[in-house]
Amino acid sequence: MGNIAYFEIPADDIERAKKFYMAVFGWDIRKFEMAGVAPNYQSVMTGEPVTVKGPGYEMSQLNSGGMSQRMFPNQPITSYVQVDNVDEMLEKVKTSGGKQHGEKINIPNVGTIAFINDSEGNVLGLWQPMRM
DSSP, X not given: OXXXXXXXEEESSHHHHHHHHHHHHOOEEEEOOOTTSSTTOEEXXXXXXXXXXETTEEEEXXXXXXXXXOOSTTOOOEXXXXXXXXXXXXXXXXXXXXXXXXXXXXXXXXXXXXXXXXXXXXXXXXXXXXXX
């Protein structure tokens, strides 16, 4: 079963958005270097870490997300579903009435992500964690 493991908040003004989420929810939001993948990326912690274990890895992820510069108008908050194999999941998406949205992205020290449109046109991220 795929769990929602991560979220990303797009922002037109990162500092303004940080102030909002920190004031409203008390979230801890800090700059996070992603090896040139996303400039000014922010790590968002929404509470105490929760340990997630899987085949070959262990990490704290279920209470965290990110914030980055908005890439296109009306870009929504994106939820990421943790999967064991992105390629297998992309095939399931296609045979179930959805479609792949763009190309897969390999992020160093994070894993592989891909975006899909579900049968209703909603965008979801798929995340296959890097095996440690």
